Structure formats: C-alpha cells, structure tokens
Amino acid sequence: MRDAALARLKTPRLKVPREALDRARQDLATDHHFRRLQMNELERQLEQLRYRVTIVDATNTLVVQTLEGALRDVTEKLERLKHGAEQERREILEFDETALDRLLQIAHRLGDLFVAETTTNEERKEIIAALVDRVIVTERTAESIRLPVRSARGWVRLQALLF
Numbered sequence: 001m002r003d004a005a006l007a008r009l010k011t012p013r014l015k016v017p018r019e020a021l022d023r024a025r026q027d028l029a030t031d032h033h034f035r036r037l038q039m040n041e042l043e044r045q046l047e048q049l050r051y052r053v054t055i056v057d058a059t060n061t062l063v064v065q066t067l068e069g070a071l072r073d074v075t076e077k078l079e080r081l082k083h084g085a086e087q088e089r090r091e092i093l094e095f096d097e098t099a100l101d102r103l104l105q106i107a108h109r110l111g112d113l114f115v116a117e118t119t120t121n122e123e124r125k126e127i128i129a130a131l132v133d134r135v136i137v138t139e140r141t142a143e144s145i146r147l148p149v150r151s152a153r154g155w156v157r158l159q160a161l162l163f
Contacts, residue, residue, distance in 0.1 A: 021100055024092050035085045042078040049074060 049071045056063050106113070113119055114127050132149055139146040 021092075021095060028089060028092055031088070032085065035081060039078060039081055042074055042081065045074050046071070046078065 049067055053064070053067045053071065056067060058064060110127055110131070114124055119127075134150040135147055137145055137147045
C-alpha cells in the first residue's frame with residue numbers, strides 16, 4: 001500500500017517553490033509599507049501620550065499611572081512590530097538561491113527520504129502532510145480500499161491491497 005501511494009505522489013514542480021519565493025520577496029515591499037503605517041500610528045500615539053504625561057498634574061497619581069501604563073503598552077507594541085518586521089525581512093532575504101536549490105534537491109528525493117531507515121514515522125507524516133491535502137475512504141472491502149487523495153494538483157484515485 002505504501003509503495004503504491006508513493007508511486008502516485010509526485011515531487012513538487014520546480015516552479016512552485018521559486019514562484020513562492022519570488023512572491024514573498026515582492027510582498028515584502030507591500031508588508032513593509034503596511035507595517036510602516038502601523039508604526040507611524042503607534043509613534044503618533046506615543047507622542048500624544050508623552051505630551052499628556054508632561055501636562056498632567058503630578059499629584060494626580062491615578063492619571064499619571066494610567067498614562068504611564070498606556071505609554072509602556074504602546075512602546076512595547078512598537079518594539080514588537082519593529083522586531084517582527086526585521087525578522088521577517090531577514091528570513092526572506094537570507095533564503096537565497098543556494099537554499100532554494102538545496103530544497104529542490106531534497107524535494108526530488110522525497111520517496112527515498114520517506115523509505116529511509118533513519119526517517120521516523122513523525123517525519124513520514126510530515127512528508128505526507130506536505131504533499132496530501134485530503135484523503136477520504138470511499139470503499140472498503142476485505143481485499144482493497146479505494147480512496148481519493150486530494151493534492152495540490154487535484155484528485156488522484158488509488159486502490160491499495162490490505163495486508
């Protein structure tokens with residue numbers, strides 16, 4: 001059954017990962033613009049809060065504490081946004097052509113990786129999950145199981161013998 005399923009599963013097309021990487025690089029500019037707008041809004045809120053802290057009566061401790069708490073929250077949000085944007089940018093830019101070529105080399109050997117003695121069952125599940133979107137058993141007899149497997153390319157019919 002396993003061999004029949006592996007024979008029917010195709011390795012990813014070479015264009016798909018390359019197109020995804022190109023799209024991610026293009027989306028980086030759009031995401032940067034959107035995050036810049038968010039950061040501008042947080043910086044505006046930060047300036048308003050700083051101004052309000054300077055004009056409030058220091059003896060009104062409840063108001064001062066509330067403003068300082070809001071100031072901390074906005075500062076933390078701004079720092080998280082900056083850190084997240086930089087990390088995402090680094091991940092996309094560091095995934096270069098060499099890494100893409102290595103990924104494609106591995107993708108061509110998925111069948112070998114799947115049946116290797118060193119591959120754990122958990123890793124086999126991850127390989128199948130990356131290739132198969134959905135499996136539904138439509139017919140089951142003592143001799144066989146009929147199940148359509150939906151991958152990114154559509155439905156493929158498999159019939160496998162039970163042992």
